Every structure is written in C-alpha cells, then in structure tokens.
Amino acid sequence: MKPISLTIEAFGPYRDSVTLDFNELQDHSMFLIAGPTGAGKTSILDAIVYALYGEPSGEVRKTDAIRSDFAEPHRMTRVDFSFAIGNAQYRVERLPKQMVAKKRGTGMREQNASATVYEKKDGEWKVIATSAVAIRDTIQQIIGFRKDQFLQVVLLPQGEFRKLLVASTSEREELLHTLFRTELYRKLQEALKAAYDEAKAGIEENLTKQTAFMQSIPHDGATPMVTIEHVRELLANRGPHRDALAVERDEAVTVVEQFNVLRNQWSLYNQAQQSLAEATSKLDMVKARKTERVNLSEKVQFLNSLAPTHELYKQYIEKQAVLKTLEQALSDTKEHVELATQHEAKCLDVYSDLEGQAESIQAKRTTLAQFQQQAEKFNELDVLKKELSTLQSRLEELDSKKSEDALAKQRELVKALENDLESLRKQLRDNNKFLEDANVIQGQLNDLHRYSELLEEINKVQKEIDDKGQTLASLDETLQVAKVHLERLEHLMQEGRAFELVHLVVDNEPCPVCGSTDHPRLAAKPEMYPTKDEIEEARTARDVALQKQASEVGQQKTLDARLKELAKLEVEQCSKLKSSMDGFSKKNFTSVQQDLLTKMERLTALHGESELLSNTIADNEHKLKVARDKLVTLELAHNELLKNLHDLEIRISSVQANIDALSKTLPITDIDAWQKQLESLDSDITLYDEQVKVSKTNLDTAREQLNAKRGRLETLSSQVKEETKNLNLRYKNYTKSLQSISLTENDFVEALRDIKEIETYRIQLHALDEAFNKAQAVYDAALKVAETVVKPSDTVSDEIYATAVEHRDILVGNLAAWDKETKHIETTLTSLEALEAAMGEAREKVKFLSRLNDLANGGEQGFKNVTFERYVLGAILDEVVYAANLRLQKMSRNRYSLERSDYTGGGRGKQGLDLAVMDAFTGQSRPANTLSGGETFLASMALALGLADVIQSYAGGIHMDTMFIDEGFGTLDPDTLELAMETLLQLQASGRLIGIISHVPELKSRIPAHLEVTRGDDGSTAKFVIN
Structure with missing residues (x-):
C-alpha cells in the first residue's frame, strides 16, 4: 500500500479541512511528522487507520471521540484517503456517527455513520462497496491485513509497536499465515487428517460388518460363530442332511404325480362324455328348424321372380x-x-x-337561380355582422378590464413588502452585533478544553510516577536480595577453592599461595559448594534486576521530565486564561467553563435564528422583486388597454356603416329567412x-x-x-x-313389403344352413373322442389327494429353506473372506496415515505441537529473523540478535514460532519482554523491517510499500539513535515510504522531508515541507 492523498475535516485537533498530497514528497522516501505535543501528529495516522478499518489506531482511542472539539456544529467530521496497490488505485471515504446542526431550525441531530470504497477505472472513481460488511471484506482483500495485523506490520502505533515482537505462537502464526498465504500447507494437514479418519472409520465399519455377518449365520446352541473356520466347518457338515431331505422330497413328489395322472384320466373321460351330450343337444335343436328353412327358401324364390x-x-x-x-x-x-x-x-x-x-318544378328552378345570385351579398352581410358582434364583445371585455383596482392593490403590496424587509434587516443587524462575541467565547472554550486536558495528563503522569516509585522500591529490594545471594555464593566458592588447596599445604614448607611456612589456620570445608551454573544463574538474576532497575529509573526520569514540561504548560495556559478572562482561577475553572457553555448555547440558538432571518430576508427580497416587476407589467398593460379601446370604437363605426349600405341593395335583410327559402327550394x-x-x-x-x-x-x-x-x-x-305373372295390382303392392326384406331373408337362410353344418361337425368330433377315451378302473378321493400335496409342499419348502440357508452361509463366508483380505491392507494404510497425520499435525510421532504449516512458517520466520538481525546487530553494536526459541516442552499449547533474544554479552537467550524500552524499540523496528523485506521477496500479492513508526526514538541514547537512523536511511534505496513521528531534535536535521503539524487556538493544520 502506498498513500496518494489524505483529506481530514473536523477530525481530532483539525477543525478545518486539511488535505495532504503525498506526491509533494517527490523522491523523498522518508519523512518526519513533527510538531508540538498534542498538536495532532498521531491523529494523522489515526485518520489513515480509521479510513481503512473504521477505528483509530491504538487501544486507548475510541471512535466516538474522534470528532474535533474545535469544529462548528454545521461542519461534518470526515476522512477521505486514496492509496495505490501496485498499479491499482483505491479511495475510501468515511464519516463517523456524529451530532450536527439541523439544516432547518435550531438544535442538533444525530448523523449516522457512512462509508464508501472506490476504485479508479478509466480515469473515474467507481463505487465497489458501501455496506459495513462489504467494506470490511473489500479492504482486507485489498490491503491483505486485518486491523490488528496492519498495526503490527505497517503502522507501529505509539506504545503498541512491540506487539509483533512479544506475540504468542498463535498470534504470530495467524499473522504469518495471512502474509505468506500458506493455506496450501494447512489444507494438506486437513487432507491427511481426513484421510486418516476415513481409513480408521473404514476399519471400524468393516469390523462392524464382520460382527453383523457372524451374527447373521444360523447356529446350534447359544454360542454364535466367532471365526471364519467355524463357518467353513458348519458349511461342510450341512451336505449329508441335505441329501436325506432331497430323497424324502422326491418320494412325496412321485406320489403326487401318480395321483395327478389318475385324476387327469377321470377328467378327460368326464369331459368327453359332457362334450358328446352338449353336441347331441345342439344338433337336435338345429334339426327342429327344418320346416322354417323350407318356408324361408320358397319365399326367397318367389320374391326373386318379381x-x-x-x-x-x-x-x-x-x-x-x-x-x-x-x-x-x-x-x-x-x-x-x-x-x-x-x-x-x-x-x-x-x-x-x-x-x-x-x-311546377321548373318554376322552382327559376326562383332558386335568382336566390343563388343574391348569395354573395348575403354572405358579405353575414361576415360584417359577425365582425361587428366580435368587436362589440371585445369592447365590453376591454372596458371591464379598465378598472384600476388591481393596479392599486399591487402598489399597496409593493409598499408593504418594502416595510417588512426593512424591519427584518434591522433585526438581523441587531443579532449580528451579539454574534460578534461567539468567536471570542469559542476561543475561550478551546483554551479551557486544552487546560482541562493538561490537568488530566498531569494527574495521569503523576499517578504513573507514583506507581514507578512503588515499582522501584520493590526492584531495589529484589536487587539487594540478588546481590547478597551472589556475594554469598561467590564467598562460598572462594572458601571451597581454598579448601581444595589444603592438601597441598605441608607443615614447615612454603605455602604454594602465600609462601609462608607458618600455617596457623587452614581453610575449613564450607557448608555447601556452589556450582558454576548456580553462580552464573545468580549473576544473571542480579544483572536482570539491575537492567529492570535501570529501565524503570530511565522511565521515571522521562516521566519526571514530562511532568515538569506539563506543569510549565499548565502555568502558561493558566496565565493565558487569566489574561483573557477576568476573574479566572484554577478553583473556579468548572463554573467558568459552564458559564461559557451556557452563553455558547444561547449564541448557537441566536445563530440559528439569524440564519432563519437571512433566509426570510432573501425570500422577501425575491417577493419584492416579483411584486415590482408585476406592478410595471400592470401599468404597461393598463396603458395598452386604453389605446386598444379607442381603436375598437373607430373600427365598430366603420363596420356599421358598411352593413347599412349593403342592406339597402337586398329585398330582405333577414338572412335567416332568406336562407330557409333557399334551402326549401333546393330540397324540393x-x-x-x-x-x-x-x-x-x-x-x-x-x-x-x-x-x-x-x-x-x-x-x-x-x-x-x-x-x-x-x-x-x-x-x-x-x-x-x-x-x-298372373298378379293383380293390389297383390303386387302387398308383395312389395316383402321385397324390401329379401336380403334379410337370404341372410337368415344362410345362417340356418351354417348352424346345421357346424352342429353336425361338432357332434361327429365329440362322438369320435368319446369312443376313444376309456373309463378309468380306479379312483382317488379329494382328501387323500390334498394330504399328499400338503406333505409334498412341506418337504419341498424344508429343502428350499435349507438350500437358502446354505446359500446365505456361502455368501457370508465369501464376504467375510473378502473383508479379512481388505482388513489387512486397511490396517497397514491406517498405520501409514497415522504416522503422516501425526507428523503433519504435531502429534506424538512428529514434532509435538508443531504442525506442518507451523513448520513451514518457522522456516519463513527464520528468514524474517535473519533479515531483522542484519539491522538489529548493527543497531545494538552486535550485542542483540533475535532467534527462534527451540522450546519443545510438554503441554498442549501451540509451539514452534516463539522468539527469544540472544544477548552476546551474557551468551544467554532470554524472552523478548525482558528488553528495556529502547532495546525493545530497536528489536521491534528491526523485526518489522525484516518482515517487510521477506514479504517483498515472496510473490504473495501483499505490497509492503509503506511503514509508519509512532515515537520510540526518544528512548535511544545518541549513539544508538545514530545507528538506527543509518539503518532507516539505507531503506531509501528500496523505494519504501517511511513516516516517523518523533520529538528527537537530531531527526529533524537528518530527515529533510517534514510533515509539519502546527497547533493554533482554533485547531491544528498540517502541510509537507521539504528542507
């Protein structure tokens, strides 16, 4: 991410709109954010973080407190931040929830928070997100960080830059996972665990199936089958019993088949006798209709002759x-x-x-021709009369408008509006005289607010000093205990070494140490003999206590200096308040502030009233202009009306003269009567x-x-x-x-009735012949069958036959059930054998996957609590540590270097990404949180820079083009500050933009590009300055 521009308004100490164009830095890749305490340096960084994430940087600052106390009620708090990611440009505009002045009337209203994300496409800003959830996801996708990760890598806020250094394995793992996109390794872990769980579940499922198969096999006694051998033995023993069941079934089937043969013979005999009887009956019935056939044949022959x-x-x-x-x-x-x-x-x-x-019609034609010759004169007369009527109506209309009432009313309206406008202007001038005090009161309120902040900060620093006093007292006690313990151990060590030399001392011979031949008091064996490690541990404890004490003393000195500076500012601010407000004192601070707030509220209400008056005056001025324009229009119209009346009177006289002259040339002057006669003639x-x-x-x-x-x-x-x-x-x-044909006409007519039915008679005759032939053929066939079928000599009753069939069905069912049971056992045996073969391969697969799963997910068979992804992140962290140490060793004069902790102790916590600090002076590693303030700042800055280097070297899609550092340089001694500055200046070659907030004077001379923040009585301003 590389910033392009930042616009803030009514934000923190900035009352007015301030726009920072980062292109003004030109080729300078490092700039210093400079300004007095409380001017608003950190607010610049807060604005960037707020624009991106909707919250300011740091844990102390809250979103509902970012609105400027200097801002007028009508001014909206907003942040507009544009930045580049690679070749793409984005812009975020965000407004917090805030109280603003109502547009109409007086008082305040709540304005809801809003935000919009834009992307520049084809030279225009296009909206890509507006809702809170969409903006959060879009920003995280564009930047590549959550807010907490952004504050650990890109922007190191005041008092919180050490978080990345002292973070736990879990926190550091999540950050590195986001930065280096190691989802692939985590997915591999999950895939291996899923494969192991699936294989393990497969074995359990097969065991369940095996148990179910065993339980499904029929068995004798109370003990079910437990092994495949038992199943094979059971299957082999079922053959003989099956053969016996088959013999018994075959005998029963043979008996039933013999009974079926005898019953079929009786059935054939009875059926043949029944068929013969039925055929004989049908043949007799056909023969009985012989007379009917003869009569029908004769009738057909007679009808054919006609x-x-x-x-x-x-x-x-x-x-x-x-x-x-x-x-x-x-x-x-x-x-x-x-x-x-x-x-x-x-x-x-x-x-x-x-x-x-x-x-008579010819006479009418002649009269019509005469009337038509007079039509032109009558038409001309009609036109003149109509024109006369129109002119007279127009004359009456204009005469009615001649009244001067409307003109007089409009003149009265103009006069009334002029009087009202003058009254309103006078009232507005009176209000403005009172409002001239508003800016003075607002300035006094701002001074009181700054004075209140100073008092609060003094109390806060004083409390911190008191707490440091208690901490130092405790550290003094701890240091004394550590010193006494070390001195005692060193003394015991010396006594022990002296005791070791006793066996070298011989009476009347020189001492190998002092040379004396007199040995009055030999060294006695000490009560304990401390080891070198115990002494080294005690010395380390003393050094740690000394370092803590030195760190706390340094911090206490810083706080004391800060308290003095604040006390001086408090005195100056109090003097300023006394000079600007009569009767002000530290005691009546609250009442003075309340009085000013009350006055300000009244002035705010008066300001609203003045705005309303201004709007009313503008409206009335517009109404007056409209009324005056209308008055001019009415006067012009009135004069034009008088002129038109005169012209109309002249024209009416002329038209009336023409009508009189034309009427004298016509026989009748009533055009309607003439028209009726004309129409009547034409119609006839x-x-x-x-x-x-x-x-x-x-x-x-x-x-x-x-x-x-x-x-x-x-x-x-x-x-x-x-x-x-x-x-x-x-x-x-x-x-x-x-x-x-010897027929009378009546006989023939009678015969005509039968002629119509001759075809029916023919069909009936044919049907009788067909029925006789068919009945004769059926009878002959039935007789032949009856003569060939022999009557059986023996019988079988239904009861005997049913018993035999029942006995056969039982035996057939028993054998089928036995065979089905045997088939089930055979199928089950095949399934059990297949399961047994598969279980061997599955067990080997589970063992293999179990080892892989443990190795990838930090199980007992791998690096305990170190997953595959954490192992890969550890390798990346090694690169980060290496890059950080290139700078940390230089800035600490080769004393300190970071290293990855190799602690692999018990417990279930995540491990593998912990950091420790190697102290070359002691040769020992220690936790990062034991460093002093200045040492912590150097280590944190080196780690952040090393992380940025490694991120840029990876093609992970995250752009580390910018870094902001808020404070921390004040904890460094001059030499260390010089080394830190050299390290930062070397970064300019990489093109990375670095912004630093610091009060250290040396930085102002070393960094030519400044973002200067200036504090004023009515809020702060900021601008880039290149020296």
Missing part, C-alpha cells in the same frame, strides 16, 4: 313424381305472372303522376329528381320481370304435355308385366 315387374313399377312411380313436380311449378308460375302484371301497372301510375308535376327540386329516377328504374325492372315469367309459363306448359305421354307409356308396360 324383380322385372318391380323395376317397371319403380320407373312408373318416378315418372309420376316428375309430372307432379312440373304441374305444381306450372301453377306457381301462373300466379307469379298475375302478380308481376299488377306490379308493372302500379309502377306506370307512379311515373305518370311525376311527369304531371314537371311544370332534389327530392323530385330523385323520385323520377327511382320510379323510372322500378318501371323498367317490373317490365323485365313480367316478360321473364311469361316465357317460363310457356316452357312449363310444353314440359307437362310431354311428361304426361311418358307416364302413360310407363303405366302400360307395368300392367302388362303384372298380367304375365
């Missing part, structure tokens, strides 16, 4: 029907001719009447012409229809005569045929 006569009869009947139809048509046509004759006469009468009216003539045309058409049509009907009458008369001749001929032929 066929020629029947054909002649049909021809006669057809001709008779044709003649009847023609005679009816002839009668109808005669009636139609009579009607057509009458209609033609009527049409002729109507036409003759219309010809008699021709002279048009109606007459239409009636003549219609009557002529009707007469012609009637004559045509009459002629057509007369021709039809002649044709039908000729056809009737011809068809009468044909009918007589057909009748003659028909009667001649009746004589030839």
